[in-house]
Amino acid sequence: MSHQISRRLFLKGGLAAAGTLAASSIPAAASITDGTGHLATLLDISKCIACGACVEACSETNQSKYPEPEKPFPKMVPSRAKNVDWSEKRDVDDRLTPYNWLYIQSTYVEHNGEEHEVNIPRRCMHCTNPPCVKLCPFGAAEQLKNGIALINDNLCLGGAKCKTVCPWKIPERQSGLGIYLDILPKFAGNGVMYKCDRCYDRIAQGEQPACIEACPEDVQTIGPRDDIIRQAHALAKEMNGYIYGEKENGGTNTIYVSPVPFDKLNKAIEKGKGKPHLKPVKDHMADGNNLAAALAIAPIAGIAAAVGKFYKMTK
């Protein structure tokens, strides 16, 4: 209990500022968050026993956010676009679905002559510069000031671009609900995309995400990103372990620490639809952002050309 209280207090004191900003009020203007305003989670996967308490807690807590689609679904045109229905398979918990935002990836790996059973809670990484948010063509996803990447079910059309651009293909579609039904249901959109929202509403109230609170092994810790990175490095040093998520996709707010190297884990885990990999990931937004310099230089070159011509003509 005292542990619980101290965690609560820690959240309330240290994180409330960042947390409450998240959802309680709509910020008036753009904000520059230098990364230090972000909350991150540390996952010590050497501790996870795959009990599934976190998966259950996520589902219980976020029940009210789950999709309730209307049936029958609109017939898609062209037929290449397929309806996706998870509403009859709400209990699936061995992969990510619109009704399961967290699952445990379990595997056995050999490392340094030892056999390890490794269980990895998998969900959205909450990238520090999330492509799912930044590249959504309708602005239906948002990154809160505390770094949480959030899809708005009132605005999402379900075109799944967020999933296509996500390095881990995290968001999952449910057809038969959302604003596409009010626009051109056959021709544009196909439902709403769902993924872990890091319990932004609980965080805004100074509470911990449900999965963190429910874990009997204290696998996860949440805190300001800088602190979490420091803790992760200390932990990795202590267990002679490895880190995933600090640098991936230019940095995420989900930092895994494992006693086994992640390339070995990536080979061993089952990957595929709804089952994300653990590969190294380059910064997906970097190429575009590097090109932004050209956008600043080009008009200067244009002006220089015009001025050059002017001098030539007036000589």
Place this chain on the structure above:
Amino acid sequence: MKANEDQSGPNRKTLMWYLYLISMVLLAFTGFGQMPIYKRYYISDIPGLAWSADFYTTHLIHYIFSALFLGIAAYVVFDHLLLKKKRFALTLSGFIRSAIIAGLVATGLLLVIYNFSGVAFPMWAAATLLVAHMTLAMALIAAGFIALIGRKPWVRAIN
């Protein structure tokens, strides 16, 4: 008229005009390609257009042609101010298209800033910018076609 005076009326099909047209076509194509429609509607199945379904590729091409477009726009504006202002004035069609382009540049630059790491816009701001950028793009295409059909030039000579 002095011998070395600029003879090219701004309505002529100069190199700048062709560059403007190319950048407009590619900006429109890659811009609409930010919506997940080219794969769904088989555009990316057309031989040579497979890249159109790759959002990161279309995003990069959009940036490259935005840079080209900004260069052309800066050149044309300064060339007009420095050399042509006394002889040519914007027509109504030219004024409307210039205003739309100014809006596209402003919303586009804000979206470039939005994409940087560490920049978070509230959802209403991002959604408004995106819808505005898209609406202005469609308005420019419409204004361009009206100008083409109605033979409305950008500028007219001042007597």
